[in-house]
Amino acid sequence: MIYLSTRTSWQKxxxxxxxxxxxxxxxxxxxxxSQFFEDINSLTRKHQHYNAEMGLLNIAGEEKKALDPDFxxxxxxxxxxxxxxxxxxxxxxxxxxxxxxxxxxPTDLLEFFGSMKNNAILPTLTLINSPEKMKSVVVVVxxxxxxxxxxxxxxxxxxxxxxxxxxxKLKNTPNTKGQWFPSNAPTCPVCNxxxxxxxxxxxxxxxxxxxxxxxxxxRKEIVKQKAYEKKF
Numbered sequence: 001m002i003y004l005s006t007r008t009s010w011q012k013x014x015x016x017x018x019x020x021x022x023x024x025x026x027x028x029x030x031x032x033x034s035q036f037f038e039d040i041n042s043l044t045r046k047h048q049h050y051n052a053e054m055g056l057l058n059i060a061g062e063e064k065k066a067l068d069p070d071f072x073x074x075x076x077x078x079x080x081x082x083x084x085x086x087x088x089x090x091x092x093x094x095x096x097x098x099x100x101x102x103x104x105x106p107t108d109l110l111e112f113f114g115s116m117k118n119n120a121i122l123p124t125l126t127l128i129n130s131p132e133k134m135k136s137v138v139v140v141v142x143x144x145x146x147x148x149x150x151x152x153x154x155x156x157x158x159x160x161x162x163x164x165x166x167x168x169k170l171k172n173t174p175n176t177k178g179q180w181f182p183s184n185a186p187t188c189p190v191c192n193x194x195x196x197x198x199x200x201x202x203x204x205x206x207x208x209x210x211x212x213x214x215x216x217x218x219r220k221e222i223v224k225q226k227a228y229e230k231k232f
Contacts, residue, residue, distance in 0.1 A: 002103040005058040019088050019103035025114035029100035030121050034170045039129055041163050049136045052159035054143040069142035077128050077137040091170050139163050161210030
């Protein structure tokens, strides 16, 4: 089992969650291309039932050893058949720029993966990425050390920024200075950390520059990135 502590918009207080280690049914961990996460992040800007939240507080492994929540995201979803999906994903340099499905819940989902093995991965990810088939999809990301409750909109943008930051770190390797971002990346005028661009889902070419750490944001024209071929 992998043990989490979360505090989401639908939880009144910090809640402990236990998820099944994916290695119980599939070894090694299934690896997911970064484009899947880019697609999910795009959907959070286009559909009200897709969201990102800063609610991943703590995470611990099999021996309850504390792990850094900044390396993880939790996809928490519900489809129109009221089936729940809890999918915990880790990023690590050893995964070659991909995200690893490390744990899942509830038990029914684990049993589905156990019976279908890797053949279950693509149908599950395709379903989660289909707005017309889902009631809700929330990407739960870690909170910054200086987390502050702000307006719903500002917290949403910062959460999307932290998710995009997580995606960026999947695709980049440290440079010679040991940094994840290139030296010419825009920096936050408040905390001097790297900031990320969040495309507006409705106004092409415009969006927000968001600091994943302190939450500073400013609206700005953003050059649309080249679309990549979808792979899972």
